[in-house]
Amino acid sequence: MAGEILMIQEDEKGRRSGYEVSEDEKFRRGSRSLKKKAMNASTKLTHNFKKRSKRVADDQRYTSVSVEDVRDAEEEKAVNHFRQILIEKELLPASHDDYHTMLRFLKARKFDFDRTLIMWSDMLHWRQEYGADSVLQDFIYKEYEEVQNHYPHGYHGVDKEGHPVYIERIGKVEPSKLMNVTTVERFLKYHVQGFERAFAEKFPACSIASRRHIDSNTTILDVHGVNWMTFGKIAHDLVMRIQKIDGDNYPETLHQMYIVNAGSGFKLLWNTAKSFLDPKTTSKIHVLGNKFRSKLLEIVDASQLPDFLGGNCTCPYDGGCLRSDKGPWKDPEIVKLVRDINATYQRRASTSSDGEDLDLKSHKSTACNNMKDYMSSSHPGMSAQQDMHIHGDQEALNNIPTCSVGETIDSAAAVQALSLTGPYYWHSSFSI
Secondary structure, three states: OHHHHHHHHHHHHHHHHHHHHHHHHHHHHHHHHHHHHHHHHHHHHHHHHHHHHHHHHHHOOOOEEEOEOOOOHHHHHHHHHHHHHHHHOOOOOHHHOOHHHHHHHHHHOOOOHHHHHHHHHHHHHHHHHHOHHHHHHHOOOOOHHHHHHHOOEEEEEEOOOOOEEEEEEHHHOOHHHHHHHOOHHHHHHHHHHHHHHHHHHHHHHHHHHHOEOOOOEEEEEEOOOOOHHHOOHHHHHHHHHHHHHHHHHOOOOEEEEEEEOOOHHHHHHHHHHHHHOOHHHHOOEEEOOOOOHHHHHHHOOHHHOEHHHOOOEOOOOOOOHHHHOOOHHHOHHHHHHHHHHHHHHHHHHHHOOHHHHHOHHHHHHHHHHHOHHHHHHHOOOOOOOOOOOOOOOHHHHHOOOOOOOOOEEEHHHOHHHHOOOOHHHOOOOOOO
16 A cells, blocks of 8 residues: 555656656747747848848938039120120020020030021920920820831930930931821921930939939931931931921030931041031041941940940840830939929929019029038039038928039939029930
């Protein structure tokens, strides 16, 4: 009996011991599990924080944009004088009050104020009659894809200075087939729309990306296989009308032009024709043969140049390079900046009075002078190309003036730092 009791006690002791060990083990396991979970949570939190920090850093890549805007003193004097003439003649609507646009028109008429005034007045009249101000919203070119089949063209990337690159494969143009899928008037409207989109989106985006003022483009014309005999009267008239629209309304928007795959006949014609042209114009145009690759790669990085021009880009997922519309204007962060500043401009233009629009000193200079410390600290010693920097003040961004100097503007005001009173002044194409 005593032995049985002893055995029972031992069994109970063993069970208690096993139970206690089991509970201890559970506790230790639970502690290890909690510790592991805590460590995992900490690691995950740190990882997420790092990812978020990187994301924030990426998102803020363009929140502070310093834009170089170097101006010649004599040109600036001429622009200021011309501006006063326009104010007196009541020919300076708020949407056109821009330094660089007035300068381009002055250059187009060799700084002859009377001739420039006529050109300017005609441009305003044309824009009103043609509906240029609303063409981005009102016109849909539904035949674009078919037109591309018979007239390969488009923007693709930027050159090494930041200018958008416009390309046409002239040798693949089929004028008769082109006119079967569109009309002259619709093609002209599409051409004007391309101009408006370039200065509303492409030039501001390129200026932000390159951190320098951009209002002209580099053009590459590929004339490989061109047959001038196929260009009949309709095609000739279309080209002449395009040239007139460009020259009259979008002057001085060509940075450089490169004509590649030019044969001996074309070169001969060019050598004859350029003797009748302004030397300033001919200096922008470079006629090259079929050994053009090294020259193009001097001005455009291989990653920005289509493979058929000697680069290494094919844009396989965008229907080819000339359909891709590749460039800074496709960067979501830059697009947001451009849209924000366009919206800010539209709001300001719709609420400001005529006096505010036309008074340069009250609308621009006073506010700029109040920020002299910012300007001089960003670029000490520079008078005509100072910088202004506003740090995250939304009210300041909404009311920021458009100074007649180079500026550094945060967030939505970045583009307006480039000249600037609004989206009108970003012209493209190849008007010389």
